Structures are given as C-alpha cells and as structure tokens.
Amino acid sequence: MKEYLLVVLALLGVLILGGLSLVVPRLRRRPEPPTPKTEVEARPEEELKAPPVEAPPSEVSTGILVEPPPVIEAPPAPPIEVPEPTAGRLVRLRSRLSRSQNVFGKGLLGLLSRDHLDEDTWEEIEDSLITADVGIDATREIVDRLRERTRVLGTRSVGELRALLAAELVNALDPTLDRSLNADPKVGMPAVLLVVGVNGAGKTTTCGKIARVLIADGHTVLLGAADTFRAAAADQLETWGGRVGAETVRGPEAADPASVAFDAVKRGIDTSVDTVLVDTAGRLQNKVGLMDELGKVKRVVEKHGPIDETLLVLDATTGQNGLEQARVFTEVVNVTGVVLTKLDGTAKGGIVIAVQRKLGIPVKLVGLGEGPDDLAPFDPAQFVDALLGTEPLARGA
Numbered sequence: 383m384k385e386y387l388l389v390v391l392a393l394l395g396v397l398i399l400g401g402l403s404l405v406v407p408r409l410r411r412r413p414e415p416p417t418p419k420t421e422v423e424a425r426p427e428e429e430l431k432a433p434p435v436e437a438p439p440s441e442v443s444t445g446i447l448v449e450p451p452p453v454i455e456a457p458p459a460p461p462i463e464v465p466e467p468t469a470g471r472l473v474r475l476r477s478r479l480s481r482s483q484n485v486f487g488k489g490l491l492g493l494l495s496r497d498h499l500d501e502d503t504w505e506e507i508e509d510s511l512i513t514a515d516v517g518i519d520a521t522r523e524i525v526d527r528l529r530e531r532t533r534v535l536g537t538r539s540v541g542e543l544r545a546l547l548a549a550e551l552v553n554a555l556d557p558t559l560d561r562s563l564n565a566d567p568k569v570g571m572p573a574v575l576l577v578v579g580v581n582g583a584g585k586t587t588t589c590g591k592i593a594r595v596l597i598a599d600g601h602t603v604l605l606g607a608a609d610t611f612r613a614a615a616a617d618q619l620e621t622w623g624g625r626v627g628a629e630t631v632r633g634p635e636a637a638d639p640a641s642v643a644f645d646a647v648k649r650g651i652d653t654s655v656d657t658v659l660v661d662t663a664g665r666l667q668n669k670v671g672l673m674d675e676l677g678k679v680k681r682v683v684e685k686h687g688p689i690d691e692t693l694l695v696l697d698a699t700t701g702q703n704g705l706e707q708a709r710v711f712t713e714v715v716n717v718t719g720v721v722l723t724k725l726d727g728t729a730k731g732g733i734v735i736a737v738q739r740k741l742g743i744p745v746k747l748v749g750l751g752e753g754p755d756d757l758a759p760f761d762p763a764q765f766v767d768a769l770l771g772t773e774p775l776a777r778g779a
C-alpha cells in the first residue's frame with residue numbers, strides 16, 4: 383500500500399512540473415505591439431481587387447481588324463517669323479533715343495533760344511555737343527556755322543533755330559554717303575558679308591538682326607558661325623536663323639574660324655542663297671594673334687571671291703574709346719560700313735558723327751534695342767529729326 387502511494391505521489395509531481403513548464407514561458411513573453419497596416423493592407427480586400435482585364439479580341443478569333451496604337455507626332459516646328467519691313471524703322475524707334483533727345487532737342491534748342499547768344503552761351507552749346515560725343519573738330523565746325531547763320535538771321539523763332547540746328551547736324555553726318563548694304567548676289571555667287579568687332583559689341587545679335595533686315599527686304603540668307611571661341615555664339619546664331627528660316631553653318635567647338643567661314647560661303651554657293659553673313663569672334667584690337675586670325679578669315683573667304691561688305695560693330699556706349707579700337711580693325715580688314723549698337727542706352731548719340739569723321743566710313747545701321755527688329759537702316763535726316771524731337775514732315779531745313 384505504501385509503495386502504491388509513493389507511485390501516485392511521483393506521478394502527481396511529474397504532472398505538476400509538466401504543467402508549469404507550459405504556463406511560465408507564456409507569462410514571461412511580452413506581447414508584441416501590433417504593426418501598423420500599410421495603406422494597401424488597410425484597404426478592404428474588395429477594393430484591392432484589380433478590375434477585370436479583358437483580353438483584346440484576337441483578329442483571328444473575331445475577324446475584326448484591331449487598330450494599331452496611335453502614332454505620337456513630334457510637336458510642330460515653330461512658324462517662320464516674318465520680320466518687320468525696314469522702311470520706317472528709324473521713325474518707329476525714335477523714342478529709343480530719348481536720352482540723346484534730352485541733350486540735343488531740349489538742351490541745345492533751349493540754349494539757342496536764349497535772347498542773347500553771348501560768349502558764355504556759345505561755350506555751353508559747344509560743351510553740350512562735346513559731352514554728347516560729337517567730337518571736338520565736328521563741334522567747332524557746327525558751332526562756327528551756327529554762329530554765322532544766327533547772326534545773319536537776326537531775330538529768330540524757335541522753329542527757325544530748330545531748322546538751323548537740324549541742317550547743321552545733317553550736314554555733319556554727310557548725307558551724300560552711300561549707306562546701302564552690298565547684299566545682292568552676283569551670277570553664281572552670293573554676296574558675302576563679314577561682321578567684326580570687339581567683345582560684347584553685339585556682333586552675334588546684330589548678325590541675327592541683319593539676317594532679318596535682309597529677309598524683310600526679300601533676300602535669302604545663310605549664316606556662318608565663325609565665332610568658334612565663345613561656345614554659345616553658334617547656338618545663339620542658329621536660334622536667330624531658325625526663327626526666320628535661315629540655315630546656319632557651324633563647325634566643331636574651337637574649330638578654325640577661317641575654315642568655318644570658308645564652308646559657310648561654299649554652302650551658300652551650293653544652295654544659291656542671295657547673301658552669306660559671317661559672324662566672327664570678338665577680339666581686342668591690341669591682341670596681335672587674334673587680329674592676324676581675322677586677317678586669315680578674310681583671306682580664306684576671298685578664295686571664293688571678294689567680300690562684298692565688312693561691317694564693324696561698335697558699341698555706342700563706349701564713346702570715344704571705341705574709335706581707337708575701330709581704327710585698328712580698319713587696318714586689318716577693309717571695313718566698308720559701321721553698325722552702331724546700343725544707341726538706346728546712351729545720351730551720346732553724337733558718336734555717329736564722330737565715328738564717320740574719324741573713320742571716313744558710313745554708319746549703315748543703328749541698334750536701338752534688344753528686340754529682333756530693333757535694328758534700323760541709318761538715315762541722317764530721320765536720325766536728326768529723332769534727336770531734336772522734330773516731326774519728320776514738319777522739318778523744313
């Protein structure tokens with residue numbers, strides 16, 4: 383009996399120990415926080431079910447032709463612009479000369495209208511002209527002639543004085559000079575225009591604007607990007623050309639400018655355009671190597687035939703300093719015309735007179751703003767009318 387009791391107790395002990403080993407680990411383990419459901423998991427199952435995909439009916443099984451996927455067309459090329467006509471541009475842009483108008487129209491006319499034109503007044507007139515960059519020699523001539531004519535005239539009305547001043551200024555601008563652009567082709571050969579000047583004068587912009595001037599006047603034009611020094615210049619020129627449908631010939635970066643210019647003229651001959659306009663890199667007149675390079679561009683282009691026009695682009699805001707630069711250019715290439723840019727940004731509009739006197743070369747075009755058609759053929763009478771604020775038809779000089 384005792385033995386039987388011991389066996390029962392031993393069995394009970396085993397059962398109790400076994401039960402504890404099952405319960406204790408459960409009690410020790412801390413419950414894990416529930417992991418937040420992702421947005422997708424949070425959505426009801428129904429929602430997650432993809433809509434049923436219908437298989438396209440097969441042509442074989444249905445006998446119906448399946449349309450091919452639509453062809454995505456390239457965006458249409460921007461329309462070719464029609465540049466403004468060149469006639470009347472200077473009249474349209476006359477207000478751009480407002481800073482110079484203050485000197486000539488208001489300042490000079492005010493002085494001339496004084497009751498007594500004494501020595502001090504004449505000195506003031508002289509100073510105004512010199513400040514407006516007319517240049518000393520031209521100023522002396524203009525003032526001497528004005529003194530003489532006002533003395534002869536005796537009493538003077540404002541209208542008469544305005545007419546006298548206008549006549550003297552037009553005379554100083556030499557209205558007899560030929561200012562037309564030589565841009566007409568010869569038999570089998572386009573006219574070739576070379577555009578030169580110092581850095582930042584506005585050559586590339588002016589090339590683009592000249593292309594528009596020529597196209598407005600009925601020419602076909604090809605542009606040559608021989609400014610291989612400034613990486614963006616060729617892109618800039620190409621954009622200008624693209625707007626008016628003119629092709630641009632360019633070379634690889636840092637290519638020999640003479641070879642790009644040569645290729646451009648060759649392409650112009652092959653495609654029978656009327657005019658090839660060659661843009662060159664800006665260069666300082668005192669850099670001998672760069673000036674020699676310009677001479678080479680000219681010589682290489684001339685293997686095709688003579689250059690018809692070499693335009694020197696001058697920044698009007700550089701005033702008298704620009705004149706010395708200009709002189710050196712005329713020694714290296716045969717400059718036939720001047721383009722005076724940025725006249726809209728200066729009160730020194732008299733620089734037109736000084737440039738022509740110093741270089742003996744006509745100003746053919748003037749830049750009066752950054753807009754694509756803000757380049758005008760230069761006309762002395764219209765320019766003086768604009769400077770003096772005179773109505774074009776009212777000027778009786």
Ligand SMILES: Nc1nc2c(ncn2[C@@H]2O[C@H](COP(=O)(O)OP(=O)(O)OP(=O)(O)O)[C@@H](O)[C@H]2O)c(=O)[nH]1
Nearest residue numbers: 581582583584585586587664723724749750751752
């Ligand atoms: N206000 C005004 N700005 C002008 C005129 N002509 C050119 N410019 C500006 O002058 C700046 C220089 O023009 P660019 O054509 O790049 O000059 P660039 O001579 O080719 O320059 P480089 O190749 O560096 O020698 C540009 O911001 C033009 O918009 C103008 O008549 N009036």
